[in-house]
Amino acid sequence: MKLTIIGTGYVGLVTGTCFAEVGHQVTCVDNDATKVKLLQGGGIPIYEPGLQELVQKNVAAGRLSFTSNTAEGVEKSDVIFIAVPTPPQPDGSVDMSFIERVARDIAGAMTSYKIIVDKSTVPVQTGDKVAETIKRYCKAQVEFDVVSNPEFLREGFAVEDLMHPDRVVIGVRTQRPVAAMKEIYTPFKAPIIVTDINSAELIKHASNSFLALKISYINAVSVLCEATGANVQEVAAGMGMDERIGRRFLNAGIGFGGSCFPKDLSAFIKISEQVGYNFRLLKEVQHINSEQMQRFAKKITDTLWVLKGKKIGVLGLAFKQNTDDVRSSPAIELCQLLLKEGATLRVHDPKAMDKARPLLPNATYVEDMNDVAEGCDALVVATEWDEFKKLDLEKARKGLSHPIMFDGRNLFDPQEMERLGWIYKSVGR
């Protein structure tokens, strides 16, 4: 099928590329001409495992192209996906100006029936607003359908998630666009749920908020574990074996971050408020998340006493593993707390150092993770990168003035660390 994707951020670029990979003819549109040039030349603006190869392969096969001309994109396809940012505003509500702008641009360029699909994460009832806007700005008075088709990909696993989704959600007002939407997704062999637009929009916010709730839940349990000598990983393993609960998203740590959970939680709370419901449960999820970070930082200050003049090595800057994304990264927040207390930092991340530099301009960036501890008073693990498990512990121990590790992601085994002579503090164990 001929598909156009407007917006080449995480969601738009990965969606477009995976659609091309399964055989669709895809045009990706972005108003950032520099980005379009980079993509046309086979480069990609983000680090995402497997994506660059897939972009290059599909561009070479003639199935994937990039343009900064929205009208051209609208003209070429019958199905137009909107995948532009919906950033948070200071009060937690969502800035809808990019979506509104794109809806107007599409309307202005439409000359025949189009299916306009919203992929961005949006407040419930956005579909109605998009439909109203298109109707208002469409000069040609052509027919169209608006569809909600939220995306559930995780950064770092985006290609994998898109190629093998747990489910595809399609929200419609009429039956007319359903066949085309199903045809687009048939190659992905995933269960498809066809529902109304408002439910589809709510599924996205409700899912992300629930996952964030799961993390805050286990982080709250980790406090009890620490107070009683239990081990949160054992508790999570035991809970997770109940199929109704599941083991995933029960990893205690320094809390969740990234460009989705914090923003989607705030938005969902705000949306609830606007329809007259005080979603106190989700406010508590936010509260537990910020307390978890404070509690971990306190562990560091309680042990090192005065941070002023201390040098701390930090492993991890990205908001999670397998990404170079540092937006709302708990690791960056922790570094900023340590700097505020007067510590100096030696930091390393396998992919996120370039993006962290503007946020932490005074830290020393170390290329090899095994050199981070050199001359430091303590080592901190702030992101759950798998490769940190292969840290040369002996070298790190010798590099430190005293072998102290604060592991905010529970990557090492406490007994083994003690046996190796470390003072080892993790979360909930």
Ligand code: UDX
């Ligand atoms: C999330 C959703 O998973 C995805 O479905 C949605 O489309 C976008 O938001 P993402 O933000 O890419 O994806 O990352 P995710 O893997 O969900 O992790 C979010 C944060 O939670 C990270 O900071 C991670 O470190 C943290 N986390 C995750 C935990 O602290 N514990 C866990 O058990 C899982």
